[in-house]
Amino acid sequence: MYTLYFAPTANGHKILIMLEALGVPYRIHRINLAQGEQHQPDFARLTIHRKIPLLVDHDQALILPESGAILQYLAEKHLRFLPCVGPERYAVLHWLAWQISSLGPMAGQSYHFIHQEAEGNQYARSRYQEQTVHLFNIVEKALAGRDFIARMYSIADMAIYPWLRIHAQLQVDIQTLPNVTGYLKRMAAREEVLTAYAKGARSTSTLPA
Known part of the structure; x- marks a missing residue:
């Protein structure tokens, strides 16, 4: 199970597309950037970058920021959309x-x-x-x-x-x-x-x- 901390930006949509393509269970936690929710203490404790997207892999107890790293992590974990060699x-x-x-x-x-x-x-x-x-x-x-x-x-x-x-x-x-x-x-x-x-x-x- 994944939680995606998300706002509808280009970087946010990258991860939504990947999660949908994988067909894995996930939930969306929306961050309102216009209201500065990325600076709230609960979110700031998850990432020093205070940016979305942020992925939590509950099965692995992993918190991962940065859209490129998230895409590569999901691709390697599920062995899809990135050749292995x-x-x-x-x-x-x-x-x-x-x-x-x-x-x-x-x-x-x-x-x-x-x-x-x-x-x-x-x-x-x-x-x-x-x-x-x-x-x-x-x-x-x-x-x-x-x-x-x-x-x-x-x-x-x-x-x-x-x-x-x-x-x-x-x-x-x-x-x-x-x-x-x-x-x-x-x-x-x-x-x-x-x-x-x-x-x-x-x-x-x-x-x-």
């Missing part, structure tokens, strides 16, 4: 690391300067938005001739898709990115993705990260 494993880990180190931080900062600091530093807004567009174009090239980012459906897709999904909020025009457009449609039609976003929609927070 070989080049295919490292292709998935490559794209998971890329999302964590590049797409997430750049898109998150772009969102911040577009929506939360709209009157702020124009240089910062332009820089982060340009970098986000560049990263979308990397995905466009990587998807040429394949349905999923590492060829097979994996935790890399679960990590990347929620960030691509908010392209309109990031003011990224995907009309010239046919591979990205097709990928978004394929991912959005998956049952675990549909269910994850339906469950996630019950919360009111709209922050992306």
